[in-house]
Amino acid sequence: MSINWSNQAGRREFLKRMGSLAGSSMLPFAGQALAADSINFFTWSAAVDTVKSHLTAFEKKYGLQVAHNMAPWAQYRDTSITKFVGKAPIDVMWVSDSWLPEWADAGWLAPVDGYADLMKYNADTNDFCNKSMQYKGRQYGLTYYSDFMAFLYDSEKLAKAGISAPPKTWDEVVQQSLKIKKAGLSEYPLMLSMARETWLIEFLTAMVYSHGGHFVDDAGNAVMHDPKKGAHQTLQWIVDAVQKHKIISPACVELGELLGFKAFSSGNHAFALLPRYRVRPLSDTKQSQIGGRVKQALMPAGPNGSNATVGWMRFYGMTAPAAADKTRAANAVKLIEWFGGKADGQYKFQKLLFSDGGSAFGVKSLFGDPEIRAEYQKYSDFDMFEKQQNLARKKDVVSRWFGEWDEINGTAWQAAVLGKSSVADALKRSAQTWNDLKKQS
Amino acid sequence: MNAQTRAARKSVHHTVGAYDQKAAMLFLTPMVVVLGVVAVFPVLYSFWISLFDIKLSRPHRTPFVWFDNYARVFQDHMFWDSVTRTVSFTVMSVAAILLVALCMALLLNEEFRGRRFLSAMLLVPWAIPFVANGLMWKWIYDSGYGALNGILYQLGFIDKYLVWLGDPDKTLPLIANAFIWKAVPLPTILLLVTLKSIPSDLYGAAKVDGANVWRRFFHITLPSLKPAFILVMIYETMMAVRHFDLFFILTEGGPADASHVLSWEVYAETFRKLSFGTGAALAYIMALLIFVIAYSVIRTLGNKL
């Protein structure tokens, strides 16, 4: 240490240094105090530059400051909860449809149906999105983006294996995969992500719906363990695919959506289940090795199933503390409209998001927009997009206890895939947990 | 003569180590204040929370339930499974740490050229942040492109890439390996210092008596190392039981709960299930476990206190 403690000068020097250090670290604190006048916008770290550019325009137009904070998607729910509990300042935030009941019941989100400025967009938003933002009769936000789980394939691999058309049923998926495997084109032709993360429920639900099953019936009771109506066929198919046919790698339990996307883009697989917006980066030769040959097909159907898939949406929510304060609420409404509604008379952000990252929207009129169509046609089939979109349904497991059940369910499915548990046992465990949690609430 | 010297003169009549409450209080105050405010309050508050049934998804009803949470934890098979996994992880890690540290200490105890360099490199694993350590090993264990797969494949031990972290049978040992790698330097230093303090005449006398290398090792070296072994064992056990970061970065308790240890259970209960009451109770049970171990440490070094 270069400070000489034993003399006066040294001690003075130390105090000086501490003072400047305290000063510099107080600066963010001072900044935070001023930020009380600004809008606190909390998101996960996606489309950062797109968001930031739109924010710059917002700040310019309204003369309001926006403090934009982010957390990684994988930690978003956890960090949000800590913030809620600690009453950290957040005004507007991105929310996933799965968490709406949980956060609304906990009193963290405030309904926005009192603001005509926002509700007027409902007419131009598709039903699926509107319904997903409603809970107990109140609406909680405007759509950020909406998309569905798509079935993608590498046309080159299919062609090389002598397959003329993509599979229409899950049985055909098995057959075609075996053919591709035999031809030495791919070790594990189907990429299915089974890591226990936020994405898992979307993958599973897509598989369950296309097999004609459900997790939960209309009354909200668990039916996943029902061999006819439930997820039994689905899980059995996956287990067979991993263990019997060996067309899905046993490493799938390690594979999250991100790694799965990367693996598919490296050309390791012929088929993949991925969020539809991934088509955009997959088609880009700068980022993907299968650029130019990735195509979307309708979700294969199970024996008693259909081409249905799961759709999800994320929305802009207003926090309860913000709603309680008149000024904050008014500012929050402006921000939500700017992003989730129209900015300067146009659906600017939605279009930006679509062209930058390929993310879809909930806005009905944009589907008919020729620009959008032309842009999409550059790399993929717009008709297929629409077709599958119309068959997308929302998850049936969205409830207040979803977060907790999701963990158990995911682990149970993993156990079955790894052979540590039978299919029946895994689903029974999942159903049991669901019913228990339902009873407790 | 100023007041300071006068005071010093006065206290000279007492022996050092004598009763001097005032000075002690003065010196201790900063520490007590800081720890009291920043450490004690959260600890007590945490305990308070554990006496309630708090589920964030149901914020309007938070009944006071005495020790119900604790009772419920002990009846939960998930808890006991976590304990089993924690024990398994801890035993694996501590045994390996002792073994590796001993080998390294023995090596560093020898005199040879380059020993200084080895010594300097020793602390590198200890210094790197847990996050970096986790990411580094995650990359090495990667089933698709990892170095572990690569090296085994190139050396011909396997003919195709294997699943590592995703294989529930391999998960805990692999995490333990990452933990051990980072933990080894400190015990090595401790063992080394102890080795150095063994008087060389002991070895000299034994050699004269005709004892060979192995006998010298078993009859002189190992017994002298015993106190150090015990210290390392207890410290590393504490560290292994409460370790969280690697489980968070590498596997998040999976796959299929293969790495769902006690510290992960606390996290999952608090942040995934939003059950703050039971989460706090679990944490206190864990703390009790660690406290018992810590107490043993103090008793071992008891003569100094």
Next chain:
Amino acid sequence: MANLGRRALLLIASIAFLAYVLAPIAWLVSSSFQSESELTSKPPHWIPHQPTLENFATIFTANDRVVTYETRSEGVTATSGFVPSTAKYLLPAMWNSFVVAITVVVLNLLVSIPAAYAMAKIRFIGRTSSIYFMLVTRVIPDIALVVPFFLFIRKLGLLDNLLSLIITYLAITIPFSVFVLLSYFESLPDELDKAARVDGCSRLQTLLRVFLPLAMPSLVAVMLFSFLTSWNEFLLALMFTQTPAAQTMPIIVASFTSDFTISFSFINAAGVVAIIPPVILAVVFERYIVSGLTAGAVKG
């Protein structure tokens, strides 16, 4: 002959030692110099065939700029491919980590040294219990403390302020520091204290002029430990900091893996940049750490 055998054995053992300790890091470094496409080859290229500095360039040239419609980089793509959107925050985060760590070190010394001295050299009521008190505060696992700490920090209005981390890390590092210093002070003979007092020193002067210079190794060990603990801490920093203005290095590095794009080469490069300061410190001060941590800890 025996000598040759011994030397051969030592050589093999040394190589094994270095391999164990350094190989994983060597691979980290090698990965950071490879482009994404090279990094994903099977089997891996142990030494980069086409070494590139582009990963590091991205870290060091990323900067904060006002993003407008014209200047935004396209969503998930940047010209170099997969670059996490938080890349530009790595260097500022390292600076934050550095500021926090240095402050913690300084304050740690200020608090721990007097306390350890008192506990080692002075007899007073509550001596044993103060030692227990100090150790007990470290028994609770950190996860359990997140929510209470968070509420406490919030009440002080220090959310998203580096001071919150400094205070928290102080609480974490003080017990260990006191413990180490305590052991070391106790190993110093009592006569020194006596002699100094006879010479007319007050307790404070004794501490500063006599004991501190002698305790240099353990001081260095304590400083290094506090620095590294603050530098490496992850969970609490994640919960307390909200904006890149106050986020520390582990948060940013962790965020790279859960971003919507993923780049192994970039993550490795970030890892390298993140470990350089602690590794340098550890290597340079290794000698002090050895003597500082273990004096009097175990009597043979």
